[in-house]
Amino acid sequence: MSDTKAPKISIVVFIDALGWDVLKGRRFMDARLPFRRKLQSVFGFSSACIPSILTGLRPREHRHWSFFYYSPATSPFKPLRLLGLLPRSLVDRGRVRNLISKVVKRFYNYTGYFQLYNIPFKYIDKFDYCEKNDLFVPGGMNRGQNIFDHLKRAGVPYHVSNWRDPEARNLEALKADLITGKITFALLYMAAMDALLHQVGKESTQVDQKLAWYEAQLEEVLRIAAEHYDQVRLFVCSDHGMATVHTQVDLMSKVEALGLAFGRDYTATYDSTMGRFWFHNPATRERISTLLQQVPGGRTLPQQELEQLGCDFEGNQFGELIFLMDAGVLIVPSHMGVKPITGMHGYHPDHPDSDASLLSNVEPPHDPKAITDIFHLMRAESGA
Known part of the structure; x- marks a missing residue:
């Protein structure tokens, strides 16, 4: 070991929406990151996935799901x-x-x-x-502890990106901390891939161009880290993948055509891939449930399945009934947007388009299989 270098740095790079199927057929740091795993995501959007990565918990435990x-x-x-x-x-x-x-x-x-x-x-x-607090600081979760709680308690010197900043600024901030040689763990947050995939879809050549940019940036990160650390352990992970949208459904209009009063008979939120309903009288539940059975391209999730997905919440916090669209079917208009887009996520985690990725230059610890295992990887790598 060199007298002028720190012993080891573990760098976890989070690239939003870098799904296993997004990478299929593409070359991305194959030689640098030979250890490659498909990870099952959790049910929900990034508002559910990121808290699960940061805590190792499922949504019903950390109480983050749809906004x-x-x-x-x-x-x-x-x-x-x-x-x-x-x-x-x-x-x-x-x-x-x-x-x-x-x-x-x-x-x-x-x-x-x-x-x-x-x-x-x-x-x-x-x-x-549900997300009033910064998830990337100690004490940021609605319930449970995140990786930053553990890092703080263990006294681990670490770097974490400011998720509000653009990717280029986050890269420069990480490089500056690597040059000091004082940190032993880093979490780099890169969010632009998600927006690109929503806009152009996973088949676009623009995705290849973005991956080439990521590869060039991470090569520079590795070069700088190697100058200041004897061992550099690099992990690239994601929270979910992206499905190509092929069908649009106006679920909102179908429900409103029943003539029920919003807020008196029922309340609903229409996310991009699911309708979530609360009922204020039994007759309303029956009428809406019957309607949903006739809507193609989606299905109502039974309670047992929600329990298996870790999304059965106390008091039905996020909905008494969850109507989920099939992968590639988009609710338009919705309370998340009024225009169609090319790519979407937030579908059932069993669908291949939902799978996340984990790539690394060393064998990852604990044989990770789901995005919740990234939390345990971060603890093992940081010693927190």
Whole structure:
């Protein structure tokens, strides 16, 4: 071991949506990262997957899943209901929604990812939001401890990216800490692949170009790390994959055609890949359930399956009924967006398009099989 180098650094690189099927047929750091594993994701969007990676827990344990859930008693959004009196052509514009989201986030001092998306303002006082705190700091979880709680308690000198910053800035921040030789563990956050795949789909040559850019950047990270550490252990992981959208379903209009009163008979959120319903009388549940049985390209998830997926929540927090679309079927319009996109995730974790990836230059510990195992890998690599 060199007298001028630190002994070891373990670097975990999180690339959002770098799915196993996205990598299929593509070359990406094959020689550098010969150990390659397919990991099963968890059911839900990144708002569920990332907390599971950071804690090793399933959604019902850490209590992070879809962003919005029915809870009029705790809703912080009651003042926003007045915006429902304004023309939707104004308040539903993307720029207007983003501006209002920033104001709300600052007013309530939310430190996590926060976006109002397209929840109608006239109903927004019926909902609460699950990611109010920064997930990437100690104490950031709704329940349970994340890797940063363990790193802090163990006194491990570490680096973590600012998830709000662009990828280039996160790369430069990591390089600066590597040059000091003082950290022994690093988590690099790279989010742009997810947005690209939503826009162009996994078959696009733009994905190959982005992978080539990642490879060049990580080669430079490895070069700098090797100058300051005797051993450099590199792991590249993801949270889910991406399916190509082939069908659109207007689920919202189908439900509204029943003539039921939103907020009195039922409440619903329409995510991109699922409808989540709360019922305020038994007859409403029966009518909506019967309707959903006739909607092609999706199915209602039984309680037993939700239990197996780790998504059976106390008090039906995130929905009394979950109607999930088949992979490649998109709900349009939804409360997450009003326009169709090319790629989407948030489908059943058993579908191949949902599988995540783990690539490394050393054999990963504990034979990881699911994204929850990335947490145990990080603990083992950091000594936390």
